[in-house]
Amino acid sequence: MEPPISLDGEDIRNEKLKVLRSIRKLEPKDVILGQYKTSGGAKVDACLNGLTPTYFAAALYIDNARWDGVPFLIKTGLGLIKHQMEIRIQFRNVPGNVYHECIGHNMDRAVNELILRDVPDEAILVRVNNKVPGLGLQLDSSELNLLYKDKYNMEVPDSYEHLLLDVIDGDSHLFMRSDELAAAWNILTPILNEIDKDNMSVELYEMGGRGPVGAYYLWAKHGVRWVED
Template identity: 70%
Template sequence: MRNLTCRVDHQENCDEKVDAFLKKTYYQFGGYDNCEGMTTLDSQMQKLEADGRANRIFYLSVPQGALLDVATCIADKAQSKRGWNRIIIEKPFGFDTESSAKLTRGLLSKFYEEQIYRIDHRLGKDLIENLTVLRFSNLVFEPLWNRQYIRNVQVIVSEEWGIERSGRYFNKYGIIRDIVHSHILQTIALLAMEPPVGLNGEDIRNEKVKVLRSMKKLDLEDVVLGQYKEGVQSGGKAGSLQNSDVLWKSLIPTFVAAALYIDNARWDGVPFLIKSGIGLIKNRVEIRIQFRHVPGNLYRDQIGHSSNLATNELILREQPNEAILVKINNKVPGLGMQLDASELNLLYKDKYNVEMPDSYEQLILDVIDGDNHLFMRSDELEAAWNLLTPLLYEIESNKVAPELYQFGGRGPVGAYYLGAKHGVRWADD
């Protein structure tokens, strides 16, 4: 109740709107361990729907072990006969290739692919929605979107808080299954895909799955795992694995950095570096696209000793403040010739006087509209697990110990060595 707001329409007549909404909500107890509850739900829905067209969306926030049983009961007992039916499924989408395939087979035995919406709230962020808009509607970017001009791409997802705020299943699945499998790989797929034939969800998903299938096998030596140890952030927040559901000295990683490569003509040789962790110095979610140096740069002597300072960048930032930044080289005003790296800054809060919708709001609206481009199709799911499962098995079978890092710090030192190995300087430091 207290979470209901009218913030999107600037609080106009908020109380009236909340009351009107609540009058249309009902609670039907049924449990998820039998089909009787779904039969009762169907009867209640038929009373409310009367004789008109009846579309139904089922949001399944249930333990993974109960998912197929609940989905089967919905399919057999609660689907509408006078409209479409759609089913929303929360992470995790399996534990590895085999468990995910079993889950997919079970769902497809009862539902069509177009009815299934696998939701990851991070994919509903405006940053993700804007990826294709920036690329395909701006001539200034699309011709440069290839190995000839782009030196590396960095995807960074860092959070201040610890395990206690990172999801109910983090302590079992770890950060690779939690963040990398869906959010980061989907972000890279949207960024790196070929132009789709249209904006239809299936057209976009066809191109995304090609990117995932083109990714090279992940070698363990190109992956850095970390786990935070007890410490205090600058804001005074303490963190310790001893105070969480994860046993101290477990091998569950709370940080990962990795170098990915896409083996196709557009991206051959371009490192996609990912970095994600919790218990870090600040909340940061951004994509950084670093362009190559200008060949035979006439101003190299004015740039200074570090050529990295002269690298053009396109920065798409969701946290700490939504922004699109373009880093360019510019002459400092005044006598002489001194160059400075400056940012052309589109800060959303300064440009747009709008309330940013919550990611779940965006995604659930997409489900209502039947827009599925931000939801993983079964073949996308399989391609992502095929990339990560061999790596996960190697980590777990060899009992690879994560590198410890201070809670509230910048993460494992190994991440910097990884960047240097692939000729990349982490741009967020």
């Protein structure tokens, strides 16, 4: 969102609403649905019907001046290898990168990232490509790590503790307004309608794995490679 004119809850929600209303209509071709299974291929939960997804991935675009052409890739799911919540910002390579021959075509090494992690441990991580010390010209990927629990000798409150305290204090800046909620549903409702019409397929993925393979093809289609830890 754009910077609000103040830290007042209404000003923050106004800017959040503008972003939600600027999100381009989500197309089924930019969505991957998945459902977990056992290693033998059977469904884990017998109550799941053929179209009940346990995984969702999508590529979103925000049609405004700041984010024009920048893909926002989101994924969430059950039964994955990790319980993790984070935002990853990948920086594009500059044109005419003279170090390209040193990096090669390994996108894991070529991508610089800023990672804002909320779960399991709050942290700010920066992954950068750097030259290895010495007389050669070898590049490596390094991580700068600010782990809150190590940096600050205090118990870090979880998200719900923050929200409950805000309720007591009458601070509403983290809460959604009704028009925000409606704008968010407008993004997903067309996809939900397609699911109800049996127009979208659900890809099976192994319980305890990394999710449907189709999600990685979706990232590649939009010029992004998901770098696994």
